[in-house]
Amino acid sequence: MWWREAGKRLVVLVLTVAVVVAVASVGPTLLASDDGGEEAFQNPEYAPDRVAPDPLSATGTVNLSGVEATTNGTVLIDRGHANRFSRADIEPLVDALVRQGFSVEFYTDGDLGGRLADADVFLVIDPGSEYLPGDVDDVRQFTGNGGHLVMIGEPDRTAISSGLLGTSIQTQESRLTALASAYGMSVDTQYLYNQEHADGTFKHLVARPTGQGGLDGVEQATMYTAAAVTTQRGTVLMRSAPNTHKSGNDQVTGEYPVAVRTQNTVLLGDKTFLRGDRFNVADNEAFIAYLVEFMLQGDHQPSETQDTGRTSAGTPTPTPADGDRD
Amino acid sequence: MANRIRALLSRIARSYVLFVVVGVVVGLALAPVAWNATSSEGTVAVVPVAGTIDGSTSASVTAMLRQARNDPDVKAVVLLVNSGGGGAAASEELYLQSKRTAAEMPLVTSVDAAAASGAYYTIAPSDRIYTKPASTVGSVGVLATAPQALEPTDLVATTGPNKLTGGDGREFNYLLESLGNAFIGAVFEQRGEQLELTRTEVEQARIYSGTQAVRNGLADSIGGRQAAVEYAADEAGLDNYGVRVMRPDGTARFLSRSNYVASTAPDKEMVSARYFYGEDPSGPTFLMVPATYLDTSNDDAASPVPRTSGTGADVTDNRTEAPKPEAPKPTPTPVAAAVSGGTHVVA
Numbered sequence: 001m002w003w004r005e006a007g008k009r010l011v012v013l014v015l016t017v018a019v020v021v022a023v024a025s026v027g028p029t030l031l032a033s034d035d036g037g038e039e040a041f042q043n044p045e046y047a048p049d050r051v052a053p054d055p056l057s058a059t060g061t062v063n064l065s066g067v068e069a070t071t072n073g074t075v076l077i078d079r080g081h082a083n084r085f086s087r088a089d090i091e092p093l094v095d096a097l098v099r100q101g102f103s104v105e106f107y108t109d110g111d112l113g114g115r116l117a118d119a120d121v122f123l124v125i126d127p128g129s130e131y132l133p134g135d136v137d138d139v140r141q142f143t144g145n146g147g148h149l150v151m152i153g154e155p156d157r158t159a160i161s162s163g164l165l166g167t168s169i170q171t172q173e174s175r176l177t178a179l180a181s182a183y184g185m186s187v188d189t190q191y192l193y194n195q196e197h198a199d200g201t202f203k204h205l206v207a208r209p210t211g212q213g214g215l216d217g218v219e220q221a222t223m224y225t226a227a228a229v230t231t232q233r234g235t236v237l238m239r240s241a242p243n244t245h246k247s248g249n250d251q252v253t254g255e256y257p258v259a260v261r262t263q264n265t266v267l268l269g270d271k272t273f274l275r276g277d278r279f280n281v282a283d284n285e286a287f288i289a290y291l292v293e294f295m296l297q298g299d300h301q302p303s304e305t306q307d308t309g310r311t312s313a314g315t316p317t318p319t320p321a322d323g324d325r326d
Numbered sequence: 327m328a329n330r331i332r333a334l335l336s337r338i339a340r341s342y343v344l345f346v347v348v349g350v351v352v353g354l355a356l357a358p359v360a361w362n363a364t365s366s367e368g369t370v371a372v373v374p375v376a377g378t379i380d381g382s383t384s385a386s387v388t389a390m391l392r393q394a395r396n397d398p399d400v401k402a403v404v405l406l407v408n409s410g411g412g413g414a415a416a417s418e419e420l421y422l423q424s425k426r427t428a429a430e431m432p433l434v435t436s437v438d439a440a441a442a443s444g445a446y447y448t449i450a451p452s453d454r455i456y457t458k459p460a461s462t463v464g465s466v467g468v469l470a471t472a473p474q475a476l477e478p479t480d481l482v483a484t485t486g487p488n489k490l491t492g493g494d495g496r497e498f499n500y501l502l503e504s505l506g507n508a509f510i511g512a513v514f515e516q517r518g519e520q521l522e523l524t525r526t527e528v529e530q531a532r533i534y535s536g537t538q539a540v541r542n543g544l545a546d547s548i549g550g551r552q553a554a555v556e557y558a559a560d561e562a563g564l565d566n567y568g569v570r571v572m573r574p575d576g577t578a579r580f581l582s583r584s585n586y587v588a589s590t591a592p593d594k595e596m597v598s599a600r601y602f603y604g605e606d607p608s609g610p611t612f613l614m615v616p617a618t619y620l621d622t623s624n625d626d627a628a629s630p631v632p633r634t635s636g637t638g639a640d641v642t643d644n645r646t647e648a649p650k651p652e653a654p655k656p657t658p659t660p661v662a663a664a665v666s667g668g669t670h671v672v673a
Contacts, residue, residue, distance in 0.1 A: 041426060045508070045515035052504040055496065195526045200499030202529075243526070250530055277494060 056199050056206075056222065058278075060285040062096040067293050073102040075295060076119035080107050082128030084154075084172065089271055090125070092279035096292045113138035116147065120298035124179065125152045125271050128172065131179040140182055141303070143264045148298030150291065151180055152271045153187030155227035155247075174227070176267075184232030185260060185267045190246040191225050192256055192269075197241035199224075199281060205270075206282070207238040207258045217286040224272035228256035231267065236260050238287075259287075266294055367564045368401035370555050372571045375405055375420070376591040377578030378601070378615075379412030379444045384419045386574040387448075391423045393572070395430055401567070402431050402558035405452065406551055408438035408589050409445035410582050410619045413602070414468055414505060414612035417444025421512060425451040432561035436554035437461040437545065439588035442533060444614030446544070447509055450516040454557055456549040457536030463544050465616040466513055467531035468505045471603065472498055473610055492610065505612060517543065533616060581619040 045051075075097055077090070094104050107115045112135045116122060122142060131139070143149050153174035160169050176187050197206040199222040207223055209215040213235045221238060228246065237259040244256055258269040273284050371394040375387055394400045405424065411417055427433050428451040435441070435452040443465040449455055457463060473491040478484045488494070493501065510528055514521065521528070521543040539545035547553070559567045577593040579601065580586035586596050599620040602611055613620075 041429070043422070043425075045511040050511060051507045053500055053507065055500050058496070195529050200496055200503055204499065277496070281496070 053200070056282045058281045060280045060283075062092055062279070062285045062288045062292065064096060064100055064289055064292055067100065067296060073100075073120045073296060073298065074118060075102050075104050075121040075123055075298075076115055077104065077106050078122065078124045078127065080109050080112070081124070081131065081175070083125050084128055085125045085271060089275050090123075091276050092285075093274050093288060093292065096288065097295065100292065100296055102296070113141070116142040116300070117302045119147065120300045121148045121150065121295040123150045123152075123295075124176070126154050126174050127176060127179075130175040130177060133178070136178055136182050139179060142300060143183075145301050145303050146298065147264070147300035148295055149183070149265045150268070150295065151176055151185070151266070152268045152274075153180070153227055153229065154269070154271060155187075155191040155225065156189045157225075180267060183262065183265045183267075184234065185265070186230050187267070187269060188228040188230075188246070188256075190227070190248055192223075192228060192240055192244050192246060192258070194241055194244040196243050205244065205258065206241045208241060209238050210236050213237040213261055215287070215290055218283040218290070220282045221284050221287045222273055222278070222281045223258055223270035224278060226258050226270035229258060229260050229267045229269045231257070231260035231262065234260050234262040234265070237266075237290075261294070264298075266291065366566050366568050368562060369397075369399045369568045369570050370402045370404060370558050370562070370564070371397070371400045372404045372406055372551070372555065372569060374572070374574055374591065375407045375409055375445060375448060376574065376589050377409055377580050377585070377594065378597065379409055379416045379420060379448070380579070380601075381413070381416055382576050383409075383412065383574075383578075384416040386576060387420055388423050390572045390574065391427045395427055400431070400570070401562035401564055403427055403433050404551065404554045404558050405433065405435040405449055406438065406554075407435055407441040407445055407449055408585055408591075409448075410440050410442045410580075410585055411444025411447070411465070411615040412613065414444065414614050417447045417614045418508070420444075420448040421450060424448055425516070427451075428453060432558050434554045434558040434561070436549070436551040437463060437536065438551075438590075439585045440582065442616050442619075443467065443531075447512065447614060450513050452516075453561060454547065454554070455539075455545040456547050456551075456554045456557075457539055457545040458550060459536045459548065461536035461539070461545075462533050463536065463539045464534045465531050466510060466528050468502060468509060468612055468614055469617055470498075470502055470505075470610050470612045498610065502612070509614065520546065581615065 097104060102121075105115075105119070116138055119142070122139060139149060153176045154172075155174075157172045158169060159172055160167060173189070174187055180186050191203060192205055193202040194205055195202045198204050199206065203225045205223045205226050207221050207226075209218050215237050218238075220241075223240075226240070228240075236257040239255040239257050242255055243253040245253055246256070260267050272278055273281070274288065279285055279288055371390075373387060373390045373394065375383070377383060391403065394403050424433060433452050435449040435455045437449070437455065437457040438461065440462045441449050441455075441457075442462055446463055446466060455463075472495065473493075475495070476490040478487065478490060482490065484490055492498070506529070510525060513528060514525065523542050523544070534542065534544060536545065536548060540548060549557075555569055574591070577595055578589060578591035579595055579597045580589065581597060581599065581601070583596065586594060602613060602620070
């Protein structure tokens, strides 16, 4: 029975091969437990909820439904002091004013007092040259006779332009010192930043109302590379969120005023929040509505005689309407 | 005479002395191998991270770390770092590789000239970070070229309004912020217990010297590479160990002259900011490097003359020699667009 013995050996051979193949196929799975750490490697520090910030909402319109439209107001926008703004920078504001029946005019040069005589609101945005004493007096007389003044400053900025001769760098300053100081106000030169409360990046501030000045409907607004502003005896409308820094002063934090007003004057530390692609971020549209309402309240009644009680520029002095300050 | 010689050879051949002598000689020749085979308990692998972290660097270091992890003889790894960072994604890859390595064995870092930005990201998972007083570490943050506001026209048509730019300026800021949050979150995940700095202080992205870094917790000790190797071996429980210095593939590229000079990489070269941005920066490029590393004065990097480090206003005219007539037109890199003095860019 040689074939029976041979068969046994053949079976043993086959079983042996089967066992070896089985071990070879199961082995990697069993040994994979050592590498399980790689498969189960976790990165909790990259959890999207922790890493990706939620953008502030950018919805809404400048709603002035509670304000009666007027048909005889005029806002004069300064273009005569190398002002740096474009049409896109003021379009939402202009749109709201026009919807309320205001006409919008620009001052480019010539007799400022004469142009202000026909205006109710004077809007000064980021001037590149200082106001001469005579112009300051004209504006003060304007506000003294019921006109409203809105000044918008910026921190010192640097412009880089490339041309055939290479790159040139220029520092730009908001030259509001003479005009603002006549109202006891000033604009800082450093930009503000906040690493905890911001619209996407640290230079885009979140500002909050102080509760004064009747700034209803605004929980938080945003400002884009803003300067701190100060007022001697006026009202602070909004301050930057807590733990705001001034550039170059990284160890000191505070809540810096970015919008101040008196009875007839408003001073802001940023112009960009008025822009067409920023005006409705957070509650900016409500703040713009507040500004428009302030402008609509301007009711300039030119006096017959010139006011000769002028003071020198650079010395904060009471405005003619000082007694009405908040 | 011939008979006497033959008899002597015969006696030698029958003697055991000759075989003993030969045996001793051969044995002594093999003894060191045998000694090491039985005395060494394992190996400390030294992995260099040199130069700008780009895809090539990332792949090379990744391969070395994987090789170290898969080698049963390697019981600990020392990262020998001389880099100011580089591309954001490449730096993140190295962070993940370091973290994976640290999960399997002691990982110790020795900082040579610099471990800034993306390079600091890379070493953050280390069990211990050694710096030298002249090392620079920190710069935890991301910088990027922002997309320009473009509008689809008749010349370039798109299926969506953001196809050209990827999104508007606000959205880009949030995007960039998410990269920064990931970076800072990782640093605190790895070194939160050691750091004496608050999150906002780290976010300010300062560079620190080696001694400052030890004080604020970005690093652990002052020491060189030998200290790092000894600590790594100790952490791995190795009394007797070998050291294997791994060699990266390719050439180490440097944006910083000081890092270039300090580097011991066998193949190294200086590159300019254009390495990242090209001649005409267009789409966003996310970088984890100190902005000062992106000085365009490195553009003629082949020159052995060191360039002064521009700090903004003089960035396009900061050469130590007169600009050559054929000097390339300055490229508006971020450092050319970001200037000093508490100011910021409007154009």
